[in-house]
Amino acid sequence: MTQTAYILAVMAIGFAITFALRAVPFAALRPLRESRLVADLALWMPVGILAILTVTTLRSSLEADASRLLPAALATAVTVAVHLVGGRRTLLSVGAGTVTFVLLVNLL
Amino acid sequence: MIADMTNVSIEAVRRSEGELPEGATPRSEIATGIRLSFAAGLGMFPIGIAFGVLVMQTGLPWWTAPGLSIAIFGGSVELLLVGLMAAATPLATIALTILLVNFRHVFYAFSFPLRVVRHPLARFYSVYALIDEAYAVTAASPGTWNRYRLIAMQAAFHSYWVGGGLVGVALASFIPGTIEGLEFALCALFITLTLDACRSRKQVPSLVLAGLSLGVSLVMVPDDALFAAMLGFVALLIARHLLGARRRAGAQR
Known part of the structure; x- marks a missing residue:
């Protein structure tokens, strides 16, 4: 198998699996539209899934370099504070947190 | 009179789901969708550049970056695949890796507002472009989505990711590294989205x-x-739901 064929095969497999994972649950959920369980899950899931994604992205950033624990903790605090005090303007909060982290990582 | 009021309230419910807000046009909704994409884009674009640089540094052809980003459109697994492809990993292993890393997407269907999109092609695109960031931003403000806003936001994410990869490919030959720590933007985004999803004590x-x-x-x-x-x-x-159902049944008895 040439390198080009190999790369094209990876792309085809990647498309098929990823699209199926994204699409099949919608088809499977259709008969469950009236289900009370699905309604509960739709209501309860987002905050928990987002929290899990938050902690795991923080963790993988720390795994790359453990000395970033203090910068990450401070930048997280800045992000939360700016978001709650600054009227939940996402771009502002993300910008402030990221600038804090970049400065601390490069200056410390 | 009562029948009229019922009709009005049903109409109100139907309007609130996927209809344009008062005074909005498709154009203004597309602009809103693009504006809502900026915060996540701040994280995606630099990571896209890093991805493009990585593709070139591992010696894969340049079109691998946009190719993977168009075929899969999933940042974390694409970054992972670059290393696996450089090592000529068997296709079966690659398939299993993609399945496990992207499996989380099956959970997104529970609350992603796909029902506001009606055109079959637009629905196909919306499902195909259902990335973590798209789910996260929609989950943080449920009930505010319509087809223009949603598709515009997803297409904007797509252009940041593919565009970032292409910029990375172009820059790879003459930059020594990237700005250290810029990837924290993704963490910060998830922090704010969690805060937005957690507004009430419930x-x-x-x-x-x-x-x-x-x-x-x-x-x-x-x-x-x-x-x-x-x-x-x-x-x-699910256990919490079953417990609640049992309690409800107990209260009825």
Whole structure:
């Protein structure tokens, strides 16, 4: 198998699996539209899934370099504070947190 | 009179789901969708550049970057695949890796507002472009989505990711590295989205269950913590639902 064929095969497999994972649950959920369980899950899931994604992205950033624990903790605090005090303007909060982290990582 | 009022309230419910807000045009909704994409784009674009640079540094042809980003459109697995492809990993292993890393997407159908999109091609695109960031931004403000806003936001994400990769490919030959720490933008985004999703005290039990599931997963299976934590969290929510159903049945008796 040439390198080009190999790369094209990876792309085809990647498309098929990823699209199926994204699409099949919608088809499977259709008969469950009236289900009370699905309604509960739709209501309860987002905050928990987002929290899990938050902690795991923080963790993988720390795994790359453990000395970033203090910068990450401070930048997280800045992000939360700016978001709650600054009227939940996402771009502002993300910008402030990221600038804090970049400065601390490069200056410390 | 009563019948009229019922009609009005049903109409109001129908309007609130996927209809344009008062005074909005498709154009203004597309602009809103693009504006809502900026915060996540701030994280995606630099990571896209890093991805493009990585593709070139591992010696893969340049079109691997836009090719993977168009075929898969999933940042974390694409970054992972570059290393696997450079090592000529067997296709079966690659398929399993993609399945496990992207499996979390099956959970997104529960609350992603796909129902506001009607055209079959637009629905296909919306499902295909259902990335973490798209789910996260929609989950943080439910009930505010219509087809223009949603598709515009997803297409904007897509252009940041593919565009970032192409910029990385172009820059790879003459930059020594990237700005250290810029990837924190993605962490910061998820922090703000969690705060937005957790506005009322009613959300606290879900947060506690997620924390419990993640804590156990980090200790038991640290290498697959993300996947295990999501699975455990969904299991705990199902248990919570069953417990509530039992309590409701008990109260009726």
